[in-house]
Amino acid sequence: xxxxxxxxxxxxxxxxxxxxxxxxxxxxxxxxxxxxxxxxxxxxxxxxxxxxxxxxxxxxxxxxxxxxxxxxxxxxxxxxxxxxxxxxxxxxxxxxxxxxxxxxxxxxxxxxxxxxxxxxxxxxxxxxxxxxxxxxxxxxxxxxxxxxxxxxxx
Numbered sequence: 001x002x003x004x005x006x007x008x009x010x011x012x013x014x015x016x017x018x019x020x021x022x023x024x025x026x027x028x029x030x031x032x033x034x035x036x037x038x039x040x041x042x043x044x045x046x047x048x049x050x051x052x053x054x055x056x057x058x059x060x061x062x063x064x065x066x067x068x069x070x071x072x073x074x075x076x077x078x079x080x081x082x083x084x085x086x087x088x089x090x091x092x093x094x095x096x097x098x099x100x101x102x103x104x105x106x107x108x109x110x111x112x113x114x115x116x117x118x119x120x121x122x123x124x125x126x127x128x129x130x131x132x133x134x135x136x137x138x139x140x141x142x143x144x145x146x147x148x149x150x151x152x153x154x
Contacts, residue, residue: 002032002040007049007065007073014053014062017041044069084117112140 017037025031044050049069055062095101123130
């Protein structure tokens with residue numbers, strides 16, 4: 001996963017090892033160690049998937065994705081259905097088995113997730129749909145906060 005995240009981030013813009021660690025932590029709430037990131041960068045460079053580029057700061061080595069790296073990344077995107085399936089399976093294990101939520105609540109949660117997944121491809125290109133989804137999610141969050149607040153006051 002670290003390899004794919006790194007290639008995705010480098011596709012966006014040239015990035016240094018420490019900047020990668022910061023970005024990965026932002027997206028995942030997990031900060032990879034330098035002992036994970038720098039050997040990975042070296043391996044990706046050796047395999048021709050990334051290359052170092054000149055930066056304004058000579059003490060900071062930045063990398064960018066190569067054409068070969070972009071092709072590799074596109075091949076990995078074919079695995080999106082598998083990733084989604086695993087995510088849904090882990091979600092189901094967590095909510096139903098670990099947290100033990102009732103089946104009807106899990107079903108409602110799953111339906112909400114599925115409907116959001118249907119909209120996701122559109123929100124990248126349609127700001128109106130994006131705004132509508134954001135409002136719906138904020139309203140849903142407020143409703144759930146009200147329920148949470150009621151529980152705290154009991």
